[in-house]
Amino acid sequence: MSTLISLTGNGEWAYRLEEIAADSHLELEWIENETKLFEHLTAVAGNCVVLLPNINFVDVYSICSKISQSFSTTPILFVFESKDGFDMKRAMRAGADDVIFLDNHSSKIQEDLRHAMNKRDALQQKQPATQKNAKVITVASTKGGVGKTTVAVNLAVALAKQSKRVAIIDLDLQFGDVSLFLDASPRRTIYDWVKEDQEGKRIEEYLTLSKQGISILAAPQRPEFAEVITGNDVRRAIAALKPRFDIILIDVSSHMGEIGIVALESSDEILVMTYMDLPTLKNTKLLIETLVLLKLENRVRVVLNRQFTVKGLSINTVEQVLGLKLFATLPAKEKLMTTAANAGVPIRVSQPRSRIAKNFTNMADVFVRTDVRSSKKNPANIVTHAGGHA
Numbered sequence: 001m002s003t004l005i006s007l008t009g010n011g012e013w014a015y016r017l018e019e020i021a022a023d024s025h026l027e028l029e030w031i032e033n034e035t036k037l038f039e040h041l042t043a044v045a046g047n048c049v050v051l052l053p054n055i056n057f058v059d060v061y062s063i064c065s066k067i068s069q070s071f072s073t074t075p076i077l078f079v080f081e082s083k084d085g086f087d088m089k090r091a092m093r094a095g096a097d098d099v100i101f102l103d104n105h106s107s108k109i110q111e112d113l114r115h116a117m118n119k120r121d122a123l124q125q126k127q128p129a130t131q132k133n134a135k136v137i138t139v140a141s142t143k144g145g146v147g148k149t150t151v152a153v154n155l156a157v158a159l160a161k162q163s164k165r166v167a168i169i170d171l172d173l174q175f176g177d178v179s180l181f182l183d184a185s186p187r188r189t190i191y192d193w194v195k196e197d198q199e200g201k202r203i204e205e206y207l208t209l210s211k212q213g214i215s216i217l218a219a220p221q222r223p224e225f226a227e228v229i230t231g232n233d234v235r236r237a238i239a240a241l242k243p244r245f246d247i248i249l250i251d252v253s254s255h256m257g258e259i260g261i262v263a264l265e266s267s268d269e270i271l272v273m274t275y276m277d278l279p280t281l282k283n284t285k286l287l288i289e290t291l292v293l294l295k296l297e298n299r300v301r302v303v304l305n306r307q308f309t310v311k312g313l314s315i316n317t318v319e320q321v322l323g324l325k326l327f328a329t330l331p332a333k334e335k336l337m338t339t340a341a342n343a344g345v346p347i348r349v350s351q352p353r354s355r356i357a358k359n360f361t362n363m364a365d366v367f368v369r370t371d372v373r374s375s376k377k378n379p380a381n382i383v384t385h386a387g388g389h390a
């Protein structure tokens with residue numbers, strides 16, 4: 001099946017168009033409004049045919065111009081009831097490829113749709129192969145509420161600001177809240193992808209684009225759907241996204257099962273989150289020991305979150321207990337962080353000058369420097385300090 005997308009319209013003509021598309025074995029998806037249309041086009045990298053029906057109150061010529069400027073290889077077809085009211089000159093200037101007149105015979109409309117799909121296929125094939133090979137970064141902790149999601153989303157935003165194409169996979173499959181932290185409303189999730197796209201070829205269609213330009217493979221809408229997803233699905237999802245992004249961030253649940261292990265094993269970098277209290281430090285030590293058993297210790301970077309002065313517990317003590325140097329420290333900023341989480345706007349966006357936002361930028365800087373891991377002189381545990389002790 002191939003994909004046609006159209007701005008939603010009501011009425012007989014919409015049903016007719018749907019029937020014609022189905023007869024041609026083409027999938028037709030209706031999109032609510034212009035904003036959602038652009039989100040969809042970004043998610044599928046323009047790989048579809050756009051139908052622009054001449055609906056009341058919508059300036060199809062202007063939408064067409066915007067699409068053709070941003071997605072030059074996407075065929076655009078106007079849909080008009082008849083030749084009345086259609087302005088050929090404006091359509092050409094706006095960059096439209098063709099127009100469908102609904103008073104034509106169905107076979108003629110089918111032919112126009114097929115022609116557009118063929119053009120799309122030819123144009124997409126001509127695109128230079130710009131395959132990427134994303135760096136995979138998992139944010140982990142074996143204790144809940146230590147700041148995994150906070151770090152994942154802020155790091156994602158900081159990396160996107162450095163013009164990196166960034167995806168987040170929300171592998172907190174039961175209670176994931178990455179979308180909430182980024183004020184995004186996923187229509188499809190990893191659950192839908194696993195159910196519907198066995199070959200993994202269309203994974204873009206299951207991503208949700210956040211306002212900050214982050215592509216989210218969201219956690220299932222309901223906790224019970226999590227059971228369907230296997231470690232192998234996670235491996236497939238990472239493999240499908242790697243050629244399409246520069247960075248893939250993975251937010252895992254603090255319950256370390258098969259899904260979490262697969263994420264860790266697939267990662268180039270593992271950010272282990274910790275706090276300055278003994279129960280959390282004890283848990284962190286156990287996680288690090290597990291990572292040593294899995295032979296993943298070279299990928300570990302420890303992030304101390306909510307840092308504040310604690311009597312009898314210095315940063316040196318933390319490093320001694322864990323046997324690792326800290327990669328970054330993040331200050332405790334209760335009010336700022338709660339406001340950010342409630343508004344769905346990461347602190348890196350809402351307060352870019354704050355110290356904590358700068359720490360995220362510094363962490364991102366380390367990850368975009370490609371040589372950090374490859375240099376043998378720079379063992380993973382003694383890494384560039386991204387946060388700065390207070």
Ligand SMILES: Nc1ncnc2c1ncn2[C@@H]1O[C@H](COP(=O)(O)OP(=O)(O)OP(=O)(O)O)[C@@H](O)[C@H]1O
Pocket residue numbers: 141143144145146147148149150151172253254305306307330331332333334335337338341
């Ligand atoms: N440095 C910080 N200062 C103050 N509050 C913070 C800080 N980091 C995170 N928080 C807050 O702590 C809470 C838990 O953070 P977050 O949801 O990121 O943790 P988590 O590890 O993902 O939790 P879970 O295990 O439940 O998924 C959130 O309300 C967040 O705003």
Ligand SMILES: [Mg+2]
Pocket residue numbers: 148149150172177251
């Ligand atoms: Mg979380």
